[in-house]
Amino acid sequence: MGGDRGPEVVIAGANISLIRHPETKYIMFGDEAAIRRELLKYPKLMERSEVVHTDVSIPMDAKPSLALRRTGRTSSLWKAIEAVSKGEASAVISAGNTGALMAMSKFCLKTLVGIDRPAIAAIWPTVESECIVLDVGANVGADATQLVDFSIMGAAMARALFGIEKPSVGLLNVGVEEIKGLDEIKKAAAALRELELPLTYHGFIEGDAVGHGVVDVVVTEGFSGNIALKTAEGTAKQIGAYLKAAMNRSLMARIGAVFAQGAFRALRQKMDPRQLNGGIFLGLNGIVIKSHGGTDETGFASAIDLGYDMAANGLVNNIKDDVEVINDVRAVDVAS
Amino acid sequence: MGGDRGPEVVIAGANISLIRHPETKYIMFGDEAAIRRELLKYPKLMERSEVVHTDVSIPMDAKPSLALRRTGRTSSLWKAIEAVSKGEASAVISAGNTGALMAMSKFCLKTLVGIDRPAIAAIWPTVESECIVLDVGANVGADATQLVDFSIMGAAMARALFGIEKPSVGLLNVGVEEIKGLDEIKKAAAALRELELPLTYHGFIEGDAVGHGVVDVVVTEGFSGNIALKTAEGTAKQIGAYLKAAMNRSLMARIGAVFAQGAFRALRQKMDPRQLNGGIFLGLNGIVIKSHGGTDETGFASAIDLGYDMAANGLVNNIKDDVEVINDVRAVDVAS
Numbered sequence: 135m136g137g138d139r140g141p142e143v144v145i146a147g148a149n150i151s152l153i154r155h156p157e158t159k160y161i162m163f164g165d166e167a168a169i170r171r172e173l174l175k176y177p178k179l180m181e182r183s184e185v186v187h188t189d190v191s192i193p194m195d196a197k198p199s200l201a202l203r204r205t206g207r208t209s210s211l212w213k214a215i216e217a218v219s220k221g222e223a224s225a226v227i228s229a230g231n232t233g234a235l236m237a238m239s240k241f242c243l244k245t246l247v248g249i250d251r252p253a254i255a256a257i258w259p260t261v262e263s264e265c266i267v268l269d270v271g272a273n274v275g276a277d278a279t280q281l282v283d284f285s286i287m288g289a290a291m292a293r294a295l296f297g298i299e300k301p302s303v304g305l306l307n308v309g310v311e312e313i314k315g316l317d318e319i320k321k322a323a324a325a326l327r328e329l330e331l332p333l334t335y336h337g338f339i340e341g342d343a344v345g346h347g348v349v350d351v352v353v354t355e356g357f358s359g360n361i362a363l364k365t366a367e368g369t370a371k372q373i374g375a376y377l378k379a380a381m382n383r384s385l386m387a388r389i390g391a392v393f394a395q396g397a398f399r400a401l402r403q404k405m406d407p408r409q410l411n412g413g414i415f416l417g418l419n420g421i422v423i424k425s426h427g428g429t430d431e432t433g434f435a436s437a438i439d440l441g442y443d444m445a446a447n448g449l450v451n452n453i454k455d456d457v458e459v460i461n462d463v464r465a466v467d468v469a470s
Numbered sequence: 471m472g473g474d475r476g477p478e479v480v481i482a483g484a485n486i487s488l489i490r491h492p493e494t495k496y497i498m499f500g501d502e503a504a505i506r507r508e509l510l511k512y513p514k515l516m517e518r519s520e521v522v523h524t525d526v527s528i529p530m531d532a533k534p535s536l537a538l539r540r541t542g543r544t545s546s547l548w549k550a551i552e553a554v555s556k557g558e559a560s561a562v563i564s565a566g567n568t569g570a571l572m573a574m575s576k577f578c579l580k581t582l583v584g585i586d587r588p589a590i591a592a593i594w595p596t597v598e599s600e601c602i603v604l605d606v607g608a609n610v611g612a613d614a615t616q617l618v619d620f621s622i623m624g625a626a627m628a629r630a631l632f633g634i635e636k637p638s639v640g641l642l643n644v645g646v647e648e649i650k651g652l653d654e655i656k657k658a659a660a661a662l663r664e665l666e667l668p669l670t671y672h673g674f675i676e677g678d679a680v681g682h683g684v685v686d687v688v689v690t691e692g693f694s695g696n697i698a699l700k701t702a703e704g705t706a707k708q709i710g711a712y713l714k715a716a717m718n719r720s721l722m723a724r725i726g727a728v729f730a731q732g733a734f735r736a737l738r739q740k741m742d743p744r745q746l747n748g749g750i751f752l753g754l755n756g757i758v759i760k761s762h763g764g765t766d767e768t769g770f771a772s773a774i775d776l777g778y779d780m781a782a783n784g785l786v787n788n789i790k791d792d793v794e795v796i797n798d799v800r801a802v803d804v805a806s
Contacts, residue, residue, distance in 0.1 A: 259708075260708070261708050261711050261712075271644050274644065274652055275652075306697060308607055308610065308692070308693055308696040308697065316610050316611075316693065340696075340697075340700045341696070341697040341698065341699065341700025341701035341702075341703070341704055342700040342701065342703045342704030342707070343704065344701060344704060345701075345704040345705050345707070345708040346704055346707075346708065354697070356644070357644055357652065357694060358693060358694040358697045360644040360676075360677070361642060361644065361676075361677040361690070361694045361697065361698050362677065362697050362698065362701040363677065364676045364677025364678040365677035365678065365680060365681075365698040365701050365702050365705075366677075366701050366702070366704075366705045367677070367678045368677055368678030368679065368680060368681040368682055368702075369681050369701075369702045369705040369706055369709075370705055370709060371678070371681070371682075372595075372596070372597050372681040372682065373705075373706060373709045373741065375597050376597075376737055376740050376741065377713070377737060380730075380733040380734065380736050380737040380740070381730060381733055383732075383733055383736065384732060384733065386729050386730065386732060386733075387729070387730045387732060387733035389726075389729045389730075390725075390726040390727065390728070390729030390730025390731075390733065391726065391730060392726070393722050393723070393725045393726030393729060394716075394717060394722065394723045394725075394726025394727060394730065395726075396719075396720060396722060396723060397716040397717055397719055397720065397722075397723035397726065398716065400716050400719065401712055401713060401716040404712050404716070405709065405712065
């Protein structure tokens with residue numbers, strides 16, 4: 135029921151993802167009549183879908199605390215998360231209210247042992263391929279322990295998504311020199327250098343290195359991570375507008391644009407934010423994917439694909455194993 | 471003596487800016503022989519320049535604390551700042567060590583009464599024109615009082631630079647809803663809504679709104695501001711690389727590129743970071759401009775132009791007047 139356009143986009147997106155992954159089964163939570171109306175358009179998807187009716191859906195602007203009250207527990211959002219906690223579903227994908235999704239996911243799925251706070255990870259396009267950036271907005275601020283947790287979880291995700299044995303991890307900072315930046319980042323850097331972890335600690339990186347693909351995983355606290363993500367999106371849009379204006383400024387340019395239309399199509403695809411839609415909540419006992427609320431079916435299909443990949447690659451168990459390593463180290467630290 | 475290429479770029483840049491502002495006079499601080507060698511290339515500039523020899527120059531990687539020691543006071547950087555404090559120069563422009571420039575500027579010029587910490591402001595290109603973003607890295611973190619100070623200083627700069635009577639100011643945050651984000655930002659928002667200031671408070675803005683030109687002045691603390699700035703620069707470069715690759719991928723695209731070369735030239739110019747080179751230190755008793763260390767003469771000339779504009783428009787007195795307004799308000803607050 136979530137997102138700006140509700141079941142229409144969600145179900146059309148599921149249909150696209152189903153073509154790519156025909157073995158997927160869906161449980162659709164929400165207003166049964168609205169869902170069935172959309173499902174009629176996609177007979178194959180209907181065959182693979184179970185519909186669970188709910189009377190309540192969480193408004194996009196509801197406060198997370200409100201969502202957790204009694205009626206919230208009867209909502210489509212809660213029921214979908216619950217399906218993951220009960221093992222009926224491998225992942226939940228929603229274009230709904232981010233705050234409510236996070237609050238309910240924490241409450242229903244619980245965080246992994248040793249993980250204080252979940253993070254939201256995004257896939258970020260780079261010049262050569264992609265990298266993972268977290269936290270892009272689950273929390274404001276993070277201490278050194280949490281930054282180390284984010285590093286471990288991000289690395290586990292990179293292993294699952296990119297198949298890299300020891301992903302490289304960089305801490306986002308205002309300078310690459312070791313003397314700069316916040317104390318918590320420096321402490322996290324010291325821990326990452328010292329600990330034996332299934333990742334390669336790269337060091338500090340600056341904002342311009344993210345899109346350059348310098349590391350597989352970029353770690354930062356949620357405030358700056360969210361601002362970096364949104365700023366990059368805004369800059370991409372802005373340059374798209376410049377390009378469009380430039381190609382319309384003269385007859386010669388318009389002729390050039392006709393010849394280069396294939397190139398521009400490839401560029402548009404490369405810059406299309408729908409290709410990498412979907413933030414993933416890391417640090418929970420289950421896979422939760424947040425799709426952009428304003429996306430269309432192509433974007434929502436990408437979010438489902440991400441959930442599919444993460445479930446197929448056993449992300450949660452991967453993270454669990456790696457977090458246990460660090461929990462053991464920390465237990466020794468405390469004991470000694 | 472600063473920047474990656476020293477006097478060569480600085481002096482060539484001064485010559486470019488002199489053509490645009492023939493009434494400028496220069497005082498060049500540094501190794502006299504090296505400066506005179508470069509000045510020989512530009513007779514008009516030589517006529518308008520005085521050279522002050524110094525034996526010491528601050529290395530690009532020197533720690534700010536080292537720069538402030540005894541020998542630091544004999545350096546070209548210190549002497550140049552001192553010229554502003556003595557009223558011999560209207561602005562100092564340097565491509566040197568940022569940390570040393572800031573530390574020395576604070577020490578030598580002092581902050582304005584009521585201003586706790588200076589900020590670095592950058593001019594940010596937007597879809598329609600430009601906006602001002604601060605702090606882009608003078609300090610990590612900022613409390614509500616400092617965010618209000620930044621708002622006042624940024625608005626004064628927008629008035630001087632864009633000629634807008636009551637510039638609009640937005641606080642960078644992770645959401646536009648009033649409930650979101652850091653406490654200090656919320657407190658700053660409350661103060662900005664309440665106080666009678668020579669600016670229009672817009673509210674919270676997200677990262678993607680910066681380049682969209684939603685406000686004239688974007689205020690944030692230095693960590694996220696620096697990351698936003700660098701991320702935008704990185705994204706612009708990344709898309710430039712995509713575009714180049716796209717226009718080389720086929721014969722048709724290459725033919726298109728030939729037709730559209732005028733358009734691409736305009737686009738490149740629009741995206742050229744050298745056009746808006748120069749961070750300005752706000753909150754000091756004097757105008758200090760930091761040029762990017764890696765820039766060329768075109769970029770350095772932009773930094774000089776910025777210093778020129780700010781001096782010609784009486785930026786420091788403008789800020790002083792506006793800060794006095796807020797100081798009075800605060801004094802009443804304390805008294806009551």
